[in-house]
Amino acid sequence: MNLLYGQNLVNELRELSENIKFRLWIAVPYIGEIEAVKKILGEEWINNKKISVRLLTDINEQNNFNSETLKLFYKVGSMRSLIGLHAKLYIIDNYCLLTSANLTYTAFSKRHEVGIVLPEEGMLQSIDLFEALWAKSIDIKKDDLKSVINDKNNSYEERNGAKLPHLWKLPEKKTNFKYWLKPIGTTENPIGNKVYNKPKEYMHFAVTPKSVDVNDILIGYGTGTKKLISVFKIKEKPKITNGTESWRKRFPWEAEAENLSVPFGEKWFKFNLNPFDLVTEYLNLNPTGYITNAKGKTLGEIKYKKDKVYLDKDFAEFIIDKINEKTNAR
Known part of the structure; x- marks a missing residue:
């Protein structure tokens, strides 16, 4: 024993x-x-x-x-x-x-x-x-x-325990899903202080999101705000919509998602979690780590108006841990 x-x-x-x-x-x-x-x-x-x-x-x-x-x-x-x-x-x-x-x-x-x-x-x-x-x-x-x-x-x-230092690493969940950083809103039309407190939300894409699958995790990022919004889990394959709203012409693809961090999404604009700051913090702690799945060290793709960035799993989990810490410290 x-x-x-x-x-x-x-x-x-x-x-x-x-x-x-x-x-x-x-x-x-x-x-x-x-x-x-x-x-x-x-x-x-x-x-x-x-x-x-x-x-x-x-x-x-x-x-x-x-x-x-x-x-x-x-x-x-x-x-x-x-x-x-x-x-x-x-x-x-x-x-x-x-x-x-x-x-x-x-x-x-x-x-x-x-x-x-x-x-x-x-x-x-x-x-x-x-x-x-x-x-x-x-x-x-x-x-x-x-x-x-x-x-x-x-x-x-x-x-x-939110402010206690990390001592041990929880095992990863057995998954084959992917993690994405997903910009929400546009530079011209930022989301403002929209609240994400519903268990179900819809994610929208500008181009065919062929690589986004059911159970993939999307970490929402408010374009123009430089703040993280919430964590979402894709519940269905994205499909093209027939809505007549003007914004759908730019974002015609849609997928239902589960909001995994409702308490954070309620007050995301008050938490001020900046993904670019988290890149710096993560690489300081993990100099040999990566930010994107393609072994990139930055989130530069966001600046080129990509509608999603495929994240390195460890960096994505680091972001989600930060979101959980902010929520638990309320």
């Missing part, structure tokens, strides 16, 4: 989760934002309906949750509430990780957490304990979630 710490703790939980077959039972008081949770646990538990998903938490502590993540757990599994819960248990099939770490980005990337994967005897005891705690807890109904979800909460742990 080895003590897990730091990057080893992060990697062990992700490896167990990637190979999950039938059970994911979690007891934690703090639950972070959805993209971080997908990196910590992978996504097999979301996509495989045969997996028993249980989340035990304390719904009375409403500052402890990210509302979007709670909705996901409610959708794919069962949730119950136990007043005063402080334990952190991750039961994956016939393994149990007993740890100090909450299910948050801050815990697994910015804190000095420890944990152990229990041997068989301890694992059986942990399952019995989880069942006992589950039996004395109360079922969380959809109405119980309304106040949390309507307030679009972020976990207090994430907000409190």
Whole structure:
């Protein structure tokens, strides 16, 4: 039985989760934002309906949750509430990780957490304990979630840890999608202070976006503002539209997208995240890194009025982390 710490703790939980077959039972008081949770646990538990998903938490502590993540757990599994819960248990099939770490980005990337994967005897005891705690807890109904979800909460742990230095790297999600920087608006007609607080938005393109696929991630950039807007996930292949508005003559292609960072999109103009400044910061931290997928070191293509720039994955994740940090620090 080895003590897990730091990057080893992060990697062990992700490896167990990637190979999950039938059970994911979690007891934690703090639950972070959805993209971080997908990196910590992978996504097999979301996509495989045969997996028993249980989340035990304390719904009375409403500052402890990210509302979007709670909705996901409610959708794919069962949730119950136990007043005063402080334990952190991750039961994956016939393994149990007993740890100090909450299910948050801050815990697994910015804190000095420890944990152990229990041997068989301890694992059986942990399952019995989880069942006992589950039996004395109360079922969380959809109405119980309304106040949390309507307030679009972020976990207090994430907000409190926003200024902590990065210590460990969360594993990348298993994907084959691409990351794009997507200018929105034009120099002549900037978007002003338009709010992006809807879960669904539409992305528009000037030329045939043959390389943009379903599940690709678009990081919106306000032309003329020099500020990032929000993060979007393409939900359908772009198609040409028949709208009669004058602006559609310049941007005739359209694709439905999911807004992955609604809290940021609500106040993007106040956060002042400049992608060109982030280029400098990223290269100072990673001198051998790249900005574009073509191994470029700048975002110069934006200046030539390209309607999208294919980003290097690591730089794109760096930008998204900055967006999450700004949101969690609200």
